[in-house]
Amino acid sequence: xxxxxxxxxxxPTSTIANSPNLVTSNKGRADGDRNLPGRFxxxxxxxxxxxxxxxxxxxxxxxxxxxxKGVYFDDGKDYYEVELHPxxxxxxxxxxARRKDGSGTGAPxxxxxxxxxAIGYGGRQSFYPDASRxxxxxxxxxxxxxxxxxxxxxxxxxxxxxxRALPPAGYTELGEKAGEDYxxxxxxxxxxxPRYSDLxxxxxxxxxxxxxxxxxxxxxxxxxxxxxxxTYWLSLLIDTQLPLTCCAxxxxxxxxxxxxxxxxxxxxxxxxxxxVNGMGAVxxxxxxxxxxxxxxxxxxxxxxxxxxxxxxxxxxTVGPPVTIWYRxxxxxxxxxxxxxxxxxxxxxxxxxxx
Numbered sequence: 001x002x003x004x005x006x007x008x009x010x011x012p013t014s015t016i017a018n019s020p021n022l023v024t025s026n027k028g029r030a031d032g033d034r035n036l037p038g039r040f041x042x043x044x045x046x047x048x049x050x051x052x053x054x055x056x057x058x059x060x061x062x063x064x065x066x067x068x069k070g071v072y073f074d075d076g077k078d079y080y081e082v083e084l085h086p087x088x089x090x091x092x093x094x095x096x097a098r099r100k101d102g103s104g105t106g107a108p109x110x111x112x113x114x115x116x117x118a119i120g121y122g123g124r125q126s127f128y129p130d131a132s133r134x135x136x137x138x139x140x141x142x143x144x145x146x147x148x149x150x151x152x153x154x155x156x157x158x159x160x161x162x163x164r165a166l167p168p169a170g171y172t173e174l175g176e177k178a179g180e181d182y183x184x185x186x187x188x189x190x191x192x193x194p195r196y197s198d199l200x201x202x203x204x205x206x207x208x209x210x211x212x213x214x215x216x217x218x219x220x221x222x223x224x225x226x227x228x229x230x231t232y233w234l235s236l237l238i239d240t241q242l243p244l245t246c247c248a249x250x251x252x253x254x255x256x257x258x259x260x261x262x263x264x265x266x267x268x269x270x271x272x273x274x275x276v277n278g279m280g281a282v283x284x285x286x287x288x289x290x291x292x293x294x295x296x297x298x299x300x301x302x303x304x305x306x307x308x309x310x311x312x313x314x315x316x317t318v319g320p321p322v323t324i325w326y327r328x329x330x331x332x333x334x335x336x337x338x339x340x341x342x343x344x345x346x347x348x349x350x351x352x353x354x
Contacts (some may be wrong), residue, residue: 004216005159006271007209008278010130010167010228011202012183012194016249016260017128017168024108033108045090045142055079065120068111089140094201114187126252127169129164129182131221134253134264143253143261153265157272158216166198168223185223202230203237207340217243217262217271220281224248224304228283228295235281235292235332239339243271244281246295250302257303259286259302266318266332273322280332287318291328305315 010017024033026041028173036042055276057079058072059065065072084091098106099113099122113122128134137143141151154160163340178184179192210218222230231246238244245267249260267284270276276289285305294313316324321333331337 003157003159004272005161005214006268007161007163007218007317008131008135008214009163009165009206009209009218010128011220011227012168012198013185013223013226014127014168014221014248016184016221016222016247016263017131017134018252019126019128019254020096020252021122021123021126022095022109023111024098025096027094028098029108030105038346041094043092044091044095045137045140046095048084048086048088051083051085053081053083055081064224082295089136090142092142105348108159117189121190125169125184126186127182127184129167129169129171129251130164131264132160133163134261135160135162135313137253138261138265139180142199145260148188154268156266163205163209164193165202165220179344181325185225199233202338203233205237206234206244207240210238210242210244215242216327217245218248219267219271220244221264222248223247224250224297224300228297231281231283231295232291237340238281238333239336239341241334243279244333245270245276245284246292247284248297250300250304252340257302262287269318269320270322275316275322278302278322278334279327280334282315284318285298288314289316289322289324291315292332293328293330308324 026036044317091351099109101107119302135154139152139155139276146153167182168184170176183194185191185194226247227246247267251258263285272285276282281292283295291313294307296306296308298304312326315326
């Protein structure tokens with residue numbers, strides 16, 4: 001049976017599609033390098049180069065496993081043996097890369113590289129060019145499992161089309177330029193913000209995508225300070241009956257207690273529930289569903305979004321199950337008087353000088 005298909009748009013300066021710095025692990029550091037403090041070496045999701053056979057110590061997944069060893073099948077060994085393959089997806093592994101510095105061994109990548117002008121602020125991008133890797137990490141359970149202890153939270157529900165509408169990262173070796181083709185906010189000296197003309201690019205891209213048949217809905221990902229404006233803009237300009245959910249994050253993908261991954265999973269649930277069909281663009285944040293017109297960031301922390309205007313604005317909750325309490329009565333999307341279909345193709349005006 002075919003799964004529903006959801007379009008996923010990458011918007012500008014989006015923390016939800018950003019990652020922490022890739023810092024060289026201790027296993028990748030040489031004698032004389034700074035040693036990272038702490039009892040464990042930090043790990044980063046990466047792919048295997050070739051298949052490898054590993055032995056996994058039994059009863060090591062949870063401290064109470066051995067207490068219940070009587071319910072486990074006993075094959076007489078103290079370990080499980082399994083062959084891992086590159087196509088299995090990313091694994092949490094030590095980060096071994098080092099920065100080229102003209103020496104024979106290179107130097108460790110450090111968090112401070114992004115503030116060091118002498119080395120071009122690190123020369124790397126932390127944002128993702130589209131959301132496909134974020135979705136893969138969620139499915140791989142890098143970010144955590146669901147409440148039933150299973151992975152593939154997204155892939156088992158839908159197929160996804162990833163679209164770089166106004167992405168936060170760009171392929172510079174292919175000629176893409178910051179401020180024209182992509183819009184990051186860090187390294188901060190290299191931050192670029194979208195221009196007013198980029199709204200036209202966004203509007204046309206979203207409208208063209210949602211006009212195709214077979215879509216169940218769409219997700220828009222953007223930076224938390226501006227996602228509210230884009231949500232309202234899309235509710236006015238896009239002519240569609242499909243649900244359009246908009247999400248942001250206060251912490252980067254891969255950071256402890258990242259809220260963005262959960263918002264993405266919730267947005268998929270909201271779309272597939274069918275409860276928001278015909279409601280236009282909505283914000284999906286912190287398990288709440290917000291009306292586009294009242295969606296507002298109130299503070300720089302998780303749980304910071306609120307409804308403004310004094311007339312409601314929280315339309316429902318993710319649940320489970322997804323529940324809608326109120327439906328917006330104002331015109332939006334397909335019923336908007338200023339959506340792309342209703343806007344005149346030509347505008348005549350008088351320009352007077354003097």
